[in-house]
Amino acid sequence: xxxxxxxxxxxxxxxxxxxxxxxxxxxxxxxxxxxxxxxxxxxxxxxxxxxxxxxxxxxxxxxxxxxxxxxxxxxxxxxxxxxxxxxxxxxxxxxxxxxxxxxxxxxxxxxxxxxxxxxxxxxxxxxxxxxxxxxxxxxxxxxxxxxxxxxxxxxxxxxxxxxxxxxxxxxxxxxxxxxxxxxxxxxxxxxxxxxxxxxxxxxxxxxxxxxxxxxxxxxxxxxxxxxxxxxxxxxxxxxxxxxxxxxxxxxxxxxxxxxxxxxxxxxxxxxxxxxxxxxxxxx
Amino acid sequence: xxxxxxxxxxxxxxxxxxxxxxxxxxxxxxxxxxxxxxxxxxxxxxxxxxxxxxxxxxxxxxxxxxxxxxxxxxxxxxxxxxxxxxxxxxxxxxxxxxxxxxxxxxxxxxxxxxxxxxxxxxxxxxxxxxxxxxxxxxxxxxxxxxxxxxxxxxxxxxxxxxxxxxxxxxxxxxxxxxxxxxxxxxxxxxxxxxxxxxxxxxxxxxxxxxxxxxxxxxxxxxxxxxxxxxxxxxxxxxxxxxxxxxxxxxxxxxxxxxxxxxxxxxxxxxxxxxxxxxxxxxxxxxxxxxxxxxxxxxxxxxxxxxxx
Numbered sequence: 001x002x003x004x005x006x007x008x009x010x011x012x013x014x015x016x017x018x019x020x021x022x023x024x025x026x027x028x029x030x031x032x033x034x035x036x037x038x039x040x041x042x043x044x045x046x047x048x049x050x051x052x053x054x055x056x057x058x059x060x061x062x063x064x065x066x067x068x069x070x071x072x073x074x075x076x077x078x079x080x081x082x083x084x085x086x087x088x089x090x091x092x093x094x095x096x097x098x099x100x101x102x103x104x105x106x107x108x109x110x111x112x113x114x115x116x117x118x119x120x121x122x123x124x125x126x127x128x129x130x131x132x133x134x135x136x137x138x139x140x141x142x143x144x145x146x147x148x149x150x151x152x153x154x155x156x157x158x159x160x161x162x163x164x165x166x167x168x169x170x171x172x173x174x175x176x177x178x179x180x181x182x183x184x185x186x187x188x189x190x191x192x193x194x195x196x197x198x199x200x201x202x203x204x205x206x207x208x209x210x211x212x213x214x215x216x217x218x219x220x221x222x223x224x225x226x227x228x229x230x231x232x233x234x235x236x237x238x239x240x241x242x243x244x245x246x247x248x249x250x251x252x253x254x255x256x257x258x259x260x261x262x263x264x265x266x267x268x269x270x271x272x273x274x275x276x277x278x279x280x281x282x283x
Numbered sequence: 284x285x286x287x288x289x290x291x292x293x294x295x296x297x298x299x300x301x302x303x304x305x306x307x308x309x310x311x312x313x314x315x316x317x318x319x320x321x322x323x324x325x326x327x328x329x330x331x332x333x334x335x336x337x338x339x340x341x342x343x344x345x346x347x348x349x350x351x352x353x354x355x356x357x358x359x360x361x362x363x364x365x366x367x368x369x370x371x372x373x374x375x376x377x378x379x380x381x382x383x384x385x386x387x388x389x390x391x392x393x394x395x396x397x398x399x400x401x402x403x404x405x406x407x408x409x410x411x412x413x414x415x416x417x418x419x420x421x422x423x424x425x426x427x428x429x430x431x432x433x434x435x436x437x438x439x440x441x442x443x444x445x446x447x448x449x450x451x452x453x454x455x456x457x458x459x460x461x462x463x464x465x466x467x468x469x470x471x472x473x474x475x476x477x478x479x480x481x482x483x484x485x486x487x488x489x490x491x492x493x494x495x496x497x498x499x500x501x502x503x504x505x506x507x508x509x510x511x512x513x514x515x516x517x518x519x520x521x522x523x524x525x526x527x528x529x530x531x532x533x534x535x536x537x538x539x540x541x542x543x544x545x546x547x548x549x550x551x552x553x554x555x556x557x558x559x560x561x562x563x564x565x566x567x568x569x570x571x572x573x574x575x576x577x578x579x580x581x582x583x584x585x586x587x588x589x590x591x
Binding site: 061069077212223 | 349352353356360361363364365367368371372373376381391503506507510511515518519523524528529530533
């Protein structure tokens with residue numbers, strides 16, 4: 001192969017030939033995710049790093065307020081292994097899952113919405129050798145970097161508060177990145193359907209009940225069976241349960257199901273997002 | 284249409300008697316003498332605040348579907364999650380007693396309901412007094428047209444405040460209906476919460492409006508407001524648990540928080556929460572003073588900025 005469409009590197013003077021690359025997904029992917037990531041880091045962290053850095057404050061405030069204040073009302077709760085644990089230890093992993101979801105959704109919806117409709121960023125990117133899968137993976141990687149940073153900060157604070165009781169709990173960091181991946185890969189695809197600010201409100205509208213109902217603050221058993229099934233079909237509940245099990249190092253058959261749920265969600269989300277970007281810009 | 288409705292102005296044509304008969308037959312063809320420019324300017328100077336409020340409410344109809352959904356959906360979700368789900372944990376824990384301050388013990392749902400209503404007021408106020416205000420000055424520049432007309436800048440402030448009050452009352456009214464549906468309001472004076480929660484919203488919203496109007500360059504200040512003011516207020520204002528259960532180091536957040544004052548006031552009205560009378564009066568005064576101060580600041584900032 002001489003110059004491939006993927007590399008974009010040509011020795012000066014050579015005639016550039018646009019040949020399809022031999023790689024799998026060659027028409028969608030040029031193996032240059034790092035360019036999208038580098039641009040994103042420069043743009044977001046360069047302009048509003050204070051907002052980015054303070055993003056992990058929210059779950060910490062929630063933890064302090066709900067853990068101490070509500071904890072004084074609730075007392076102890078039954079943990080994943082059936083043992084009684086303090087309320088603050090009960091909600092901590094759930095709040096980490098929620099913040100992974102929030103960070104990923106925020107990054108992959110509002111930011112993408114602006115870049116799609118106002119900045120026309122992806123149009124510019126796709127006029128280069130970058131393919132829709134590069135753009136999707138790059139944007140999602142950005143969201144994940146942010147999510148990993150917040151998760152690490154939050155887990156460090158748990159450690160300082162003496163809420164980390166087992167080495168297994170450190171696995172909460174990669175697990176929250178997996179959760180963020182699931183939400184981010186879907187968020188971007190869904191955002192591509194949105195045209196107005198008002199439609200974007202629906203995203204928040206779906207997130208709030210999911211946050212409140214997904215066994216974050218109390219066990220699922222308080223609900224009637226039908227509502228329990230509904231919540232178990234939604235992704236956040238699986239994330240909350242997974243992190244809760246990791247936080248105490250208790251594993252069951254359900255652990256595998258939670259992980260599998262997210263793997264399927266990631267794959268489906270990537271397929272949706274790539275297909276949408278292709279439809280929008282590569283007609 | 285009668286004689287005294289005719290505006291003083293150029294006298295009507297000689298055929299006015301038959302015109303009046305035609306009027307009686309078809310009101311749509313009423314031959315009212317048009318206002319002179321001076322008269323309509325005088326009218327605008329008199330009723331300008333209402334004109335702008337009308338414009339504001341008509342604009343709101345553009346996102347009316349969102350307003351309706353949030354006004355109905357939010358109370359349902361929160362009441363079910365907190366008032367039913369979380370309550371089952373709290374009420375099962377016999378060590379925790381939410382005493383009403385008068386010896387009686389209230390259920391968690393009753394305790395949390397007035398605070399949820401107060402929170403709805405704060406949330407609507409923070410939504411309507413941030414980006415919409417900024418876009419009036421910066422992105423869509425909706426203030427500059429009316430300001431070039433006989434309307435004064437103070438009337439834009441009043442009109443916006445009236446519009447926000449309207450949406451607040453709409454939201455708190457619907458919310459209160461849901462509280463009744465969940466049987467969360469035992470007292471007979473509970474309905475006054477519709478107004479105190481709206482007042483709480485204005486106490487938070489008007490100072491925020493003044494701040495939003497003073498922002499020259501958007502650098503994500505509103506995200507910071509949301510993160511460092513709205514969220515902490517929501518969490519540390521004795522909303523989901525009595526303020527007294529928090530350490531002293533953070534209790535002061537409640538004392539300066541409009542949300543705490545609004546929620547406590549609601550608790551007094553809803554189930555006769557026993558607090559000293561001077562404290563109840565303090566809640567009302569504090570909220571009123573905050574609202575008035577914010578209003579005065581907003582007027583000054585609008586006037587300076589639009590007068591440039």
